[in-house]
Amino acid sequence: MSPHLVALEAIVTREALRFVHQRERFVAALVRPLVWLVVFAAGFRAALGLSITPPYETYIAYEVYIVPGLCGMIQLFNGMQSSLSLVYDREMGSMRLLLTSPLPRGWLLFCKLAAGAAIGVIQVYAFLGLAAAFGIVMPWEGYLLAAPALAITGLMLGALGLLLSSFIRQLENFAGVMNFVIFPMFFLSTALYPLWKMAESSPLLRDLCALNPFSHAVELIRFALYAKPNPEALGWTLLALAVFAGLALRGYDPARGLIGRKA
Amino acid sequence: MTPGLRIEDVRFAYGAKTALDGVSFTVEQGAFCALLGPNGAGKSTLFSLLTGLMRAPHGRLEAAGHDLGRAPRRALACIGAVFQQPTLDLDLSVLRNLTYFAALHGIPRREAEGRARTALARLSMEERAHERARDLNGGHRRRAEIARALMHDPAVLLLDEPTVGLDAQARAALTAHVHDLARDAGLTVLWATHLVDEVRPADQVVILHRGRVVADGAASVIAGPRPLTDVFLSMTSRRAA
Numbered sequence: 001m002s003p004h005l006v007a008l009e010a011i012v013t014r015e016a017l018r019f020v021h022q023r024e025r026f027v028a029a030l031v032r033p034l035v036w037l038v039v040f041a042a043g044f045r046a047a048l049g050l051s052i053t054p055p056y057e058t059y060i061a062y063e064v065y066i067v068p069g070l071c072g073m074i075q076l077f078n079g080m081q082s083s084l085s086l087v088y089d090r091e092m093g094s095m096r097l098l099l100t101s102p103l104p105r106g107w108l109l110f111c112k113l114a115a116g117a118a119i120g121v122i123q124v125y126a127f128l129g130l131a132a133a134f135g136i137v138m139p140w141e142g143y144l145l146a147a148p149a150l151a152i153t154g155l156m157l158g159a160l161g162l163l164l165s166s167f168i169r170q171l172e173n174f175a176g177v178m179n180f181v182i183f184p185m186f187f188l189s190t191a192l193y194p195l196w197k198m199a200e201s202s203p204l205l206r207d208l209c210a211l212n213p214f215s216h217a218v219e220l221i222r223f224a225l226y227a228k229p230n231p232e233a234l235g236w237t238l239l240a241l242a243v244f245a246g247l248a249l250r251g252y253d254p255a256r257g258l259i260g261r262k263a
Numbered sequence: 264m265t266p267g268l269r270i271e272d273v274r275f276a277y278g279a280k281t282a283l284d285g286v287s288f289t290v291e292q293g294a295f296c297a298l299l300g301p302n303g304a305g306k307s308t309l310f311s312l313l314t315g316l317m318r319a320p321h322g323r324l325e326a327a328g329h330d331l332g333r334a335p336r337r338a339l340a341c342i343g344a345v346f347q348q349p350t351l352d353l354d355l356s357v358l359r360n361l362t363y364f365a366a367l368h369g370i371p372r373r374e375a376e377g378r379a380r381t382a383l384a385r386l387s388m389e390e391r392a393h394e395r396a397r398d399l400n401g402g403h404r405r406r407a408e409i410a411r412a413l414m415h416d417p418a419v420l421l422l423d424e425p426t427v428g429l430d431a432q433a434r435a436a437l438t439a440h441v442h443d444l445a446r447d448a449g450l451t452v453l454w455a456t457h458l459v460d461e462v463r464p465a466d467q468v469v470i471l472h473r474g475r476v477v478a479d480g481a482a483s484v485i486a487g488p489r490p491l492t493d494v495f496l497s498m499t500s501r502r503a504a
Contacts, residue, residue, distance in 0.1 A: 003369020010366030014352070021354055093350035100314045101367040102340040108367070254318045254335075 007103055008111045015115035018085075029077065029123045033070035034130060041066050053194055055226035067131050068222035069191025071146075072214060074127055075120045075154050076186060080177055082116035083161030087168050099252070106249050113162060113245075117154030124150055141227040149224035149234075153217035156237050159244035160213075166251025189215040190222075213240035265328040267292045267419050267451025268313075273322030275308055282308040284474040286322070290453060290467060292418070295445040297462045297482070298455040300471035301499050306455040307347065309471070310423045313453075314344045327418040327451075340368070343412030347423040349404060353397040357388070357407045360396055361414055368415040375414065382410040385448075386440055402433030409441065419451045420444065426461065434461070442466075459492045472499045 001009075019025065041063035052059060086095060098108055128143065138146075164177060186192075188205070189212045199206040209215050216236035223230035268290040275283040283305045290296040300306050311317045312324060315335050324331040329338035351360050358379055365375035383389050386406045396404060405425055412420060422441065426434040438461045445452045454461070462468055464483040468491070469476055477498050478485050486494050 001371055006366045006369050006371050010363050014355075014363055017355070093346050093348035094352065096314070096316060096346055096348075097344075097350045097364065098367060099316060100339055100342070100344055102336040103367070103369060104336070254315055 003103060004107055007101065007108065008114065011098075011108075011111040012115040012118060015082075015112075015119060019119050025081070026123065026126075029074055030127055030130065032077065033073055033127050036066065036070055036073070037063055037131065037134065037136075053196070055223050055228040055230075063134075064136055065194070066192060067128075067136055068225055069186075069189070069218050071124045071127065071150070071221050071225075072153065072157075072189075072191055072218040073186055074123050075117075075150070075157050075217070076182060076214065078116065078120035078123060079154070079157030079159075079161040080164070080182055081161075082112070082119075082158055083165040083168075083177075086112070086162065086165040099254075105252060105254075109162060109249065109252060110245075113155055113158045116158045116161070117151060120154040120158070121147065121150045138225045139227055142225040145224045145227050146221060149220050152234070152237055152241065153220055156213065156217060156241040156244065159241055159248055162248040163244050163251060166248055185212060185214040188212050189218055191215075191218045213237065216240070264292055266290060266325075267294065267327060268296075268453060269323070269325040270309075271323040271325075273309070273312065273319050273324060275305075275312060275317070275319055275321075281474055283312075283319075286471070286474065286476055288469045288476055288479050290451055292327075292451050293445060293449040294467050295442055295452045295454065295463075296467040296469060298453055298469050298471060299457065299459065299462070299495055300455070301457055304471040304499075305474040306471060307423060310344070310346070310421060310455065313421055314342065314346075315339050340415065341418040343415065343417035343420045345405070345408050345412050345420075345422040345425050347425075347427060349408065351396040351404055351408060351411075354395065356393050356395055357383070357399070357410075358392040360407065361411050364411045365414045370415065378414050378416075379410070382413045383407075385413065385444065386410045400433070401429050402437060405429065405433075405437055406440065409437075409444075413444075417450075419453070421453050421455075423455045424457070425454070426456065426458065434458075459495050462491060470495060470498055 045062040099105065101108055128138070164181065168177070188208050190209060191214070195206055195209055198209050213236060216233040219230055219233040220237050223233065266289045270289070271287050273283050273286045286305070286309065298306055298309070312319050313326070313331065315331060318332060326338045327341040329341065331338040352363070355363070358376070361379040361382065362372055362375040365378060366372070370378065380389060380392065383392055386409055388403065388406050388410055391399065391403060391407070396407065399407065409422070409425070420441070426437055429437065441452055441454065442463060444450050462482050466482045468478065468480065468482045468485055470478040482491055485491065
């Protein structure tokens with residue numbers, strides 16, 4: 001096995017072991033979207049009428065609409081949590097250890113990203129299983145096609161987390177990430193309301209939603225779950241992935257010394 | 264013979280605050296060099312530069328002949344580092360901690376396990392391989408970290424205040440262990456500390472103060488007839504005034 005793959009395997013295994021050890025994290029990751037699905041969506045189904053928009057072919061209940069958005073939410077939280085663990089790792093020094101490896105730094109950071117994304121995908125499938133138990137079932141091809149889509153969106157959101165982790169100096173700042181990254185990204189997206197619904201209230205909100213890379217991630221997941229192509233969402237998500245990953249790599253460049261500042 | 268470590272006119276600043284101001288010294292292969300300096304002298308900055316966490320905008324750092332600026336990956340491959348903050352994954356066994364680190368260096372599992380046993384044996388830690396890192400005492404955790412730093416057979420071992428938080432006995436044992444490594448295995452050791460009693464008369468001593476080297480030579484020569492502690496204190500306080 002090449003040294004690169006040895007490192008990838010070790011980093012993924014370590015993240016997976018950590019995830020298994022933190023059972024509460026897994027439960028929290030599932031309870032959060034379930035509360036939205038069961039409580040929030042139940043209240044909203046009466047208030048919100050949804051017309052037929054692609055990829056749906058019939059009228060759908062509100063809770064069916066928000067399932068892909070909740071998949072995105074799981075990945076968003078997971079991506080930020082991985083970045084939290086990076087900040088924590090850096091404070092604890094094990095990130096330092098990772099960065100003393102003679103393998104290319106870009107590869108090491110990619111391994112971290114891939115490990116985080118893999119855990120996110122597992123969480124999403126567990127949630128989709130629970131949603132199916134509540135009667136929200138996708139076409140079977142959708143479950144298959146969702147895997148590559150979730151891998152891409154997971155990497156994109158993980159890269160965003162990585163980028164943030166290169167700026168965040170201390171753990172305490174993570175509350176700020178919640179307020180200024182997770183909430184705006186989630187609420188200003190197509191996760192909870194379709195674009196046309198947003199446009200009814202404000203064209204500005206609609207434009208913000210359309211620009212939000214998280215919207216594209218959610219749409220990519222939504223279309224994949226119904227086995228429909230959405231090249232536009234795919235393109236924007238990949239672009240966001242490239243930009244976030246590029247900036248994150250810059251943030252971890254030793255010559256710029258971002259990580260070097262005294263912790 | 265290529266020196267184990269060569270540091271040439273290295274300067275570094277955090278914004279306007281100078282941390283290293285033209286630091287130069289050389290450590291011969293197989294030598295134990297104590298980097299003495301009060302807190303804030305620039306020891307940790309030098310370690311960050313030597314482990315590739317930061318890059319020096321000015322000057323040159325070489326490990327076993329490899330330039331950290333130009334060939335950082337080749338240089339990093341011959342450096343083993345023990346940081347001031349503990350970096351063991353406490354939920355994993357000692358062996359797993361070691362094999363994880365080996366994997367970061369691209370060493371496959373099977374080979375890594377063999378190497379881990381050798382490295383642990385060098386620090387008289389074989390029987391602890393399967394204990395959880397959390398269950399080890401401070402001295403043994405440190406030793407596990409040193410064993411881990413030896414997994415990839417580095418030519419140079421860097422330790423940044425490795426005895427912080429250890430009791431006197433563990434401190435003495437650890438110091439003795441690392442001196443033995445330098446003597447028996449030809450390992451070049453750079454040991455940063457502010458505790459003078461960890462230095463032996465034959466060791467090389469580099470005294471760092473306010474980002475500059477104020478003394479460099481054998482401990483016995485620097486100390487002369489006086490105790491090294493007195494010399495160290497007078498060198499680092501006089502200039503502070």
